[in-house]
Amino acid sequence: MQNKNNPLSPHLQIYKWQISSLLSISHRIVGVVNILAITLICFWTISLLFGKDNYLIVQIFLNSIFGKFLTISLCWTFSFHILNEIRHLSWDAGFGFDLKIAKFTGVLTLFGSFLLTIIFYFLGRNFF
Amino acid sequence: MAQFSLPKNSKIEVGKYYKDKTNSKNLRKIKVYRWDPSTGKNPRTDTFEVDMDSCGPKVLDILIKIKNEIDPSLTFRRSCAHGVCGSCAMNIDGVNTLACIKSHTDINGDLNVYPLPHLKVVKDLIGDLTTLYKQYESIQPWLKTGKTDQEKIEIKQSQKDREKLDGYYECILCACCSTACPSYWWNGDKYLGPAVLLQAYRWINDSRDNDKKERLKKVADELKLYRCHTIMNCTNSCPKGLNPAKAIGSIKKMLATS
16 A cells, blocks of 8 residues: 555554553663763762862762752662562563553552662661 | 654644534533545544433444444444454554443543554554554464375364463454554564564464474564563553563563573
8 A cells, every 4th residue: 555645643642651651661761861870970980089079079069959869869760770670570581461460560669669769868878 | 763753744633523413411522533535634633522322332332423423434444343353443542442342431531532553544543554464474373384284184282282372362463552562663664563473472382383493583583572672551452451561571581491
């Protein structure tokens, strides 16, 4: 059939988000953010070689309100990625494909990531 | 790179409004995607006010009622009306399903009906599934026994082996799952999609088939198979309650362990 000029039916515009698809796309975005964050942390560590002052500048920045927001956000992105990756690993091993289970583990991942964020943050603050 | 927005000729405009003429008090607004190839205009969504007192329980009943009583030019595929043929697959209330088994009472508010997502529209609610059928053909969906046709008895299958096909042989190829998959939207020309991969698994898993290795080899491809990222929109939408994500996962596992 020749249909070069036929329109494309709407897709993203109309499709209802499912918990599974929402977590899938977040997993990807968060993965990219994590890679960037790890790279920056590596540079920060390298800056140690060039003297204490470089390190202190970043530390002062991270102790500002925006810096704290950034740290907590990164705690979440890492927690979320770890938990969702466990989910993906179990899928690769052949478990958890059942729709109800997949939805349940999805919700679990989401709530778990927030819990893990809080734990990470307090661990970092030497709270325990 | 995937194109997330619709091309210029596919932007949806606001269409006609068909007011109710029956003076019914039990009205429901149905918004339907329309595109007529003869006009050369952009697609539009028409709104129909439908009298629900004299309408059957399923979305397909509404569409047939509109076609019979309001606008006979409304075009859609349908055949069995029992969820067996898979003809009336469309996007209803944001999720792909069969219009004939979807109750309109399950949906709150106005009813939105679109064709299956990311397909070339033939007319109104009919999408062009040529690519999908070609892909289906490419996995050779028939029994390959390597026998000579001279056998006098049928090829037997134990009950246990037969059970391995449960949840896979029921697929009616309505394409709800494939067109629900974002990965299939962006790579539909190369990625086989959940429907075809589920079928591929059905033949790989058949104890009577002697071509398992060759089938696996054929499907083991970066684009054909591994574009599945377990988004699970397929399983979420399957009107027959099957699990294409699990089938694809099983193929991946087979390849990883063989």
